[in-house]
Amino acid sequence: MIPELGRYAFSVLGAWGSSIGLVLIITVISIYRAKVSKAALTALEKQHKGK
Amino acid sequence: MSIWELANPVRFMRLSGRVLPYVSVLTIVFLSVGLVWGFFFTPDDFRQGASVKIIYVHVPLAFLAINIYFMMFVTSLIWLIRRHHVSALAAKAAAPIGAFFTLAALISGALWGSTTWGTYWQWDPTLTSFLIMFIFYIGYIALWGSVDEPDKAADLTSILCLIGSVFAILSRYAVNFWSQGIHQGASLSLDKEENISNVFWLPLVTVMTGVFFLFLTLLLIRTRTEIRNRRITALQAREVL
Numbered sequence: 001m002i003p004e005l006g007r008y009a010f011s012v013l014g015a016w017g018s019s020i021g022l023v024l025i026i027t028v029i030s031i032y033r034a035k036v037s038k039a040a041l042t043a044l045e046k047q048h049k050g051k
Numbered sequence: 052m053s054i055w056e057l058a059n060p061v062r063f064m065r066l067s068g069r070v071l072p073y074v075s076v077l078t079i080v081f082l083s084v085g086l087v088w089g090f091f092f093t094p095d096d097f098r099q100g101a102s103v104k105i106i107y108v109h110v111p112l113a114f115l116a117i118n119i120y121f122m123m124f125v126t127s128l129i130w131l132i133r134r135h136h137v138s139a140l141a142a143k144a145a146a147p148i149g150a151f152f153t154l155a156a157l158i159s160g161a162l163w164g165s166t167t168w169g170t171y172w173q174w175d176p177t178l179t180s181f182l183i184m185f186i187f188y189i190g191y192i193a194l195w196g197s198v199d200e201p202d203k204a205a206d207l208t209s210i211l212c213l214i215g216s217v218f219a220i221l222s223r224y225a226v227n228f229w230s231q232g233i234h235q236g237a238s239l240s241l242d243k244e245e246n247i248s249n250v251f252w253l254p255l256v257t258v259m260t261g262v263f264f265l266f267l268t269l270l271l272i273r274t275r276t277e278i279r280n281r282r283i284t285a286l287q288a289r290e291v292l
Contacts, residue, residue, distance in 0.1 A: 003091060008102040011166045015159035016090070019108035022158075023265065026151040030272045037279040044286045 058135035060278045067271045074268045081261030088254040105163040107255060111262040113156035119149035120184060120219035127209035139205035143195055144273035148266055150188035157185060180221035187215030
């Protein structure tokens with residue numbers, strides 16, 4: 001099941017690891033920013049309706 | 052409904068909110084299947100050995116990195132001609148995704164190059180134009196951050212994007228016409244004769260579809276965030292008044 005990478009192990013695992021890692025970072029940042037801005041807007045709109 | 056009606060932020064928020072769950076599911080399905088298939092169930096190449104597995108991350112990310120820039124080119128042009136705010140915000144939202152994809156393609160490409168060319172980097176036309184495109188991504192993001200007035204920032208970044216698109220076009224087509232470099236030709240072609248074997252092609256297309264849906268998911272999330280941030284700024288300005 002586990003592929004035999006031999007002397008290419010560093011390159012293959014490095015390329016896969018860095019690519020998946022960077023994709024995960026931008027995904028997490030995007031979701032986090034979305035949550036923060038949604039919460040801020042909801043709070044601000046509530047505040048405005050209360051006025 | 053005309054496509055221009057999507058430029059209305061309220062309509063965009065409503066429609067994107069409905070589409071987002073489906074696109075997210077498609078991303079997870081295509082990426083999971085494609086990556087597992089590519090890593091565990093594909094054979095080694097007779098020349099490149101196991102290093103060919105890098106194709107499943109490098110090619111989709113490089114392909115999308117270039118095409119995200121083209122998408123930004125189109126949306127920037129729409130902003131400059133028709134002044135639709137959602138198009139400017141979509142370009143702004145796409146830039147960090149493109150920058151991350153470009154960086155990932157540069158790193159995976161360097162690691163692939165170390166095994167096939169014996170070097171991590173060479174000033175080859177394809178590699179160099181791709182690096183310049185990455186610098187344009189960074190410059191584009193920095194310019195958005197450095198101008199306070201949103202419309203002025205959108206104007207300046209759109210012009211920068213149009214200039215940088217030359218390097219995106221070079222990156223896209225240099226693999227086909229610039230034979231002096233060490234970078235091989237395009238891995239995917241509409242000409243069946245020039246394509247790679249199906250055992251590599253099918254999982255590669257699956258990952259590419261997954262990466263495309265991932266971009267779409269992130270683009271929708273980020274554009275929605277930009278629209279919300281604009282609304283927050285407007286409400287805060289009203290409070291000050």
